[in-house]
Amino acid sequence: MNLPATKAIYKFEMARWGRTLLQSIVSPVIATSLYFVVFGAAIGSRITEIEGVSYGAFIVPGLIMLTLLTQSVANASFGIYFPRFTGTIYELLSAPISYFEIVVGYVGAAATKSVILGLIILATAFMFVPVEIAHPFWMVAFLVLTAVTFSLLGFIIGIWADGFEKLQLVPLLVITPLTFLGGTFYSINVLPPFWRGVTLFNPVVYLISGFRWSFFNIADVSPATSLAMIGLFLAICLTVVAWIFKTGYRLKS
Amino acid sequence: MSPKQQPILSIKGLSKTYASGFQALKRINLDIRKDEIFALLGPNGAGKTTLINIICGIVKPSAGSVTVDGHDIVTDFRAARAMIGLVPQELTADMFETVWTTVSFSRGLWGKWENPDHIEKVLKDLSLWDRKDSKLMTLSGGMKRRVLIAKALAHEPTVLFLDEPTAGVDVELRKDMWENVRSLRASGVTIILTTHYIHEAEDMADRIGIINKGELVLVENKAELMHKLGKKQLTLQLHDSLDAIPVGLAAHHLTLANGGSELVYTYDTQGPRTGITNLLTDLAGAGIRFKDLDTTQSSLEDIFVDLVRQR
Ligand SMILES: Nc1ncnc2c1ncn2[C@@H]1O[C@H](COP(=O)(O)OP(=O)(O)O)[C@@H](O)[C@H]1O
Ligand SMILES: [Mg+2]
Numbered sequence: 001m002n003l004p005a006t007k008a009i010y011k012f013e014m015a016r017w018g019r020t021l022l023q024s025i026v027s028p029v030i031a032t033s034l035y036f037v038v039f040g041a042a043i044g045s046r047i048t049e050i051e052g053v054s055y056g057a058f059i060v061p062g063l064i065m066l067t068l069l070t071q072s073v074a075n076a077s078f079g080i081y082f083p084r085f086t087g088t089i090y091e092l093l094s095a096p097i098s099y100f101e102i103v104v105g106y107v108g109a110a111a112t113k114s115v116i117l118g119l120i121i122l123a124t125a126f127m128f129v130p131v132e133i134a135h136p137f138w139m140v141a142f143l144v145l146t147a148v149t150f151s152l153l154g155f156i157i158g159i160w161a162d163g164f165e166k167l168q169l170v171p172l173l174v175i176t177p178l179t180f181l182g183g184t185f186y187s188i189n190v191l192p193p194f195w196r197g198v199t200l201f202n203p204v205v206y207l208i209s210g211f212r213w214s215f216f217n218i219a220d221v222s223p224a225t226s227l228a229m230i231g232l233f234l235a236i237c238l239t240v241v242a243w244i245f246k247t248g249y250r251l252k253s
Numbered sequence: 254m255s256p257k258q259q260p261i262l263s264i265k266g267l268s269k270t271y272a273s274g275f276q277a278l279k280r281i282n283l284d285i286r287k288d289e290i291f292a293l294l295g296p297n298g299a300g301k302t303t304l305i306n307i308i309c310g311i312v313k314p315s316a317g318s319v320t321v322d323g324h325d326i327v328t329d330f331r332a333a334r335a336m337i338g339l340v341p342q343e344l345t346a347d348m349f350e351t352v353w354t355t356v357s358f359s360r361g362l363w364g365k366w367e368n369p370d371h372i373e374k375v376l377k378d379l380s381l382w383d384r385k386d387s388k389l390m391t392l393s394g395g396m397k398r399r400v401l402i403a404k405a406l407a408h409e410p411t412v413l414f415l416d417e418p419t420a421g422v423d424v425e426l427r428k429d430m431w432e433n434v435r436s437l438r439a440s441g442v443t444i445i446l447t448t449h450y451i452h453e454a455e456d457m458a459d460r461i462g463i464i465n466k467g468e469l470v471l472v473e474n475k476a477e478l479m480h481k482l483g484k485k486q487l488t489l490q491l492h493d494s495l496d497a498i499p500v501g502l503a504a505h506h507l508t509l510a511n512g513g514s515e516l517v518y519t520y521d522t523q524g525p526r527t528g529i530t531n532l533l534t535d536l537a538g539a540g541i542r543f544k545d546l547d548t549t550q551s552s553l554e555d556i557f558v559d560l561v562r563q564r
Contacts, residue, residue, distance in 0.1 A: 002331070008361025015354070087345030091404070094309040095362040096334035252313050253271055 005097040009105025010112075013079050017113050024113070025120060028067050032121045035063055036128045039185055050187050051218045056129035061212040062184030063125070068118045068143065069150050069179055069204065073171050076110035076154030081167055084159070084250075093252065099245035103155065110151035111144070118143050131215065138223070139214035145230050146207050150175075152237035159250050178204045183212075188220045203233055259323065260284035261412060261443050262308070267317035269303050269467075277303040279467045280317070285412075285445060290438055292458035292475075293447040300467040301447040302342055305414050309339045321412060335363060338410030340401045342417045342447075348390040352381055355389060356403045363408030375406045378433060394421040402433070413437065415446040419453060431457055452550070485550050487518040487529060489536075489543040499539050505532050516543075522550070 017024055039059055050058045083089040092102060125131055133139050161167040182188075182204030188196055199205055200221075210226025213219035219226070244251070262285035269278040277300045285291050293301050306312040308319050308326060318325060324332040347355050356372055376382045379399045384392065389400060398421065405413060415434070419427050434457065438444055448454055454461050455475065462472040471478075494513040505528065508517045516536075520527045536543070 002364040004361045004364050004366050008358050011361075012354075012358050016349075019349070083347075086347065087341075087343050088347055090309075090311055090339070090341050090345065091359060091362060093311045094334060094337070094339050096331040096364055097362060098331075248313055252311065 002097045002101050005095060006101045006105045006108075009102065010109045013106060013109030014112065016079075017075070017109075025117065028071065028117055029120060029124050032063050032067065032124055033128070035059070036125070043185075050190075051216075053216045053218065054129065057125075057131050058187075058212075058216070059185055060122070060125045060129065060131050061215050062179075062182075062208050064118045064121050064143075065146065065182075065204070065208050065211055066176075066179045066184055067121050068114050068146055069175050069207075070171050071114040071117050072110055072147050072150035073154035073157060073175055075113050076107055076151040077158035077161065077167055077170075078154075079106050079110055080155055080158035081161055081164075085164075089251070099242070102245075103152075103241055107148060107151040107155055110154060111147040114147045114151065115143055118147070133215050134217045135214040139211070142207070142211045142214055142226075142230070145227075145234065146211070149230060149234045149237055152234070152241060156237065156240050156244065159244055162250075178202050179208075183208050183220060187218075203229060206230065258287065261287040261322055262445070263320045264304075264308070265318050267304070267307065267319060268315050269300075269307060269312065270315045277467050278307075281464075281469050283462060283469060283472065285443060286460075287443055288438060288441060289459045290434065290444045290446070290457055292454035292461045293445065293464055294449070294451060294454045294461055295447075295464035296449055299449075299464045301464060302416055303467075304464070305339070305416050305445070305447065309337055309414065310334055331364075335408075336411045338405030338408065338413045340398075340405045340413070340415045340418055342420065344394060344397050344401070344421065346389040346392075346397050346400065349388060351386050351388055352376065352392075352400055352403070353385045355400065356407050359404035360407035363410075365408050371409065372403075372407060375403050378436075379403050380429070395423060395426045398422050399426075399430075402430075406437075410442065412443045412445070415444065417447055417449075419448070419450075485520055485522050485527075485548055487520065487532075488547045488549070489516045489518070490514065490545045490547075491516060492542040492544055495541070499541070501539050502532075502535055505535065516541075 036056065036059075039055075041056075043055065047055045049055060083092065122131070157167065157170050161170075181199065182202045183199070188199050188205060188209075191199060206221060206226040206229035209220040210223050210230070213223045213226070243249070262283075264281055264283040267278055267281040268276070270276045281304060293304065295301050303312060307314045308321070310326065310330060314327075318327075319333075320326070321333040321336050324336075326333045350358075353372070353376075356376065357367065360368065360372065373382070376385055379402060381396065381399055381403060384396065389397060392400065398418065402415075402418070418430060418434075422430060434444055434446075446457065458475050460472065461475050461478050463470045488510070491514055495509060495516070496513060498507050498509060498516075505518060508519075509515070510517050518529070518532055520529065
């Protein structure tokens with residue numbers, strides 16, 4: 001195992017983030033605060049509680065997931081797309097490193113960033129609403145697993161994209177809608193049966209449900225199902241990454 | 254080559270056909286000796302970069318094999334690549350990084366732990382030390398090229414590839430760069446460089462390989478190659494045009510050009526004497542005066558034409 005290489009990539013990516021730390025943190029915090037004001041205060045005055053949890057607290061896990069998913073994808077996709085764009089990728093390809101080490105470096109850094117952001121948003125939430133965490137261990141487990149899985153997805157997008165538009169397209173057209181429709185702001189149990197069935201094809205539902213369960217002990221689908229779905233999604237992403245490196249897809253001619 | 258001395262790099266039957274169907278390399282066989290400076294000479298599009306990129310792991314070979322000090326570049330890529338430093342043709346850089354971080358990053362990628370003393374030495378040797386904290390985007394093209402060299406040297410390679418290293422580097426800095434290359438060789442680094450300028454290969458290399466349209470046309474010691482191919486032409490612009498070459502000058506094998514206003518003399522740069530002195534004496538004796546003179550070296554294109562004709 002080429003540890004210095006993994007460390008070098010990880011450090012490099014974290015340093016890149018460090019240079020724009022203020023905007024990296026400030027913008028999600030402001031966005032989340034706005035959600036609290038708009039959804040928590042405005043809607044929360046109509047819907048006071050869902051399944052025994054105050055509406056303001058109910059949306060916290062969903063809001064963290066929203067940031068976690070978008071930031072994981074954005075960070076990881078940009079991290080690997082940028083060297084492809086500038087041409088510095090030649091160095092990664094010619095270094096004595098395995099694909100596993102490359103992925104650990106990039107995905108590890110992207111996941112770290114989004115976990116940190118997730119925790120910052122959680123801290124922000126505490127300023128607005130009282131939040132209890134029923135299963136802290138599972139909360140962290142869901143947080144980390146989701147960050148890793150979506151960073152892998154971002155990594156794949158960063159390799160697939162052949163322009164900055166495509167890089168932004170997937171988060172914009174896929175991740176954000178799926179998150180909004182995945183029960184960030186409501187329990188999918190309130191939907192009519194047909195739409196509830198459709199929603200079950202949205203993988204984000206399982207993430208939010210499991211994550212919410214770790215907070216409030218309430219869930220749209222069972223936590224075990226949530227965990228299995230994350231595991232499945234993780235396995236799919238890992239398979240795609242392995243295939244990318246095996247074939248050199250978009251990396252080697 | 255003595256049987257004991259293994260080639261440091263051995264290329265066997267290497268071919269490359271790109272996805273477009275274009276065959277960029279055709280069954281290349283080449284051995285590089287330890288501690289030599291080898292120049293791969295060929296016009297644009299000949300396949301030089303393709304060859305280097307395959308050896309370094311950036312392009313996939315279609316057929317054939319390459320070993321670096323006995324390590325296969327595919328099955329034993331870690332050991333093979335650990336020995337190699339690559340300075341690519343394209344000037345690519347992490348614009349927002351500093352010289353120091355980007356060079357240290359390269360060392361890490363090659364599996365070596367931090368060693369500030371080594372990085373400092375590399376940067377000083379390449380006259381980059383006083384710019385170590387500068388962002389790459391503030392550097393000139395020549396400096397960026399040197400940063401790429403520093404990155405390649407950060408992990409102490411034993412084989413260094415320089416793909417068109419002088420592109421975009423001004424004449425002054427080229428000399429420094431060649432000095433660096435020579436001292437690297439002296440410290441035990443084998444160097445393979447590509448160029449499409451014959452005089453660069455002539456200045457630097459111990460051996461030269463000529464590549465054209467994906468084929469390695471020949472590999473030769475520099476001295477022999479220059480002897481074979483290095484012709485120069487002296488063109489004299491005459492005061493008064495001539496209708497024919499005076500009989501007294503026949504021994505010089507001159508030709509008339511430009512409607513008789515120019516006399517062209519071809520000579521061998523590597524020969525014992527050029528014959529220019531005798532020519533000028535004989536011209537004066539024949540009463541032929543000239544306004545100006547000009548010499549041109551046979552270009553790579555001429556050499557190719559010669560080579561193709563010979564085969
Ligand atoms: N990715 C690619 N796909 C198709 N053709 C390529 C690719 N890269 C290079 N070529 C072609 O292969 C030939 C050799 O290119 P290259 O190795 O860059 O030559 P050189 O470095 O000698 O100038 C050129 O004709 C070039 O157009
Ligand atoms: Mg080239």
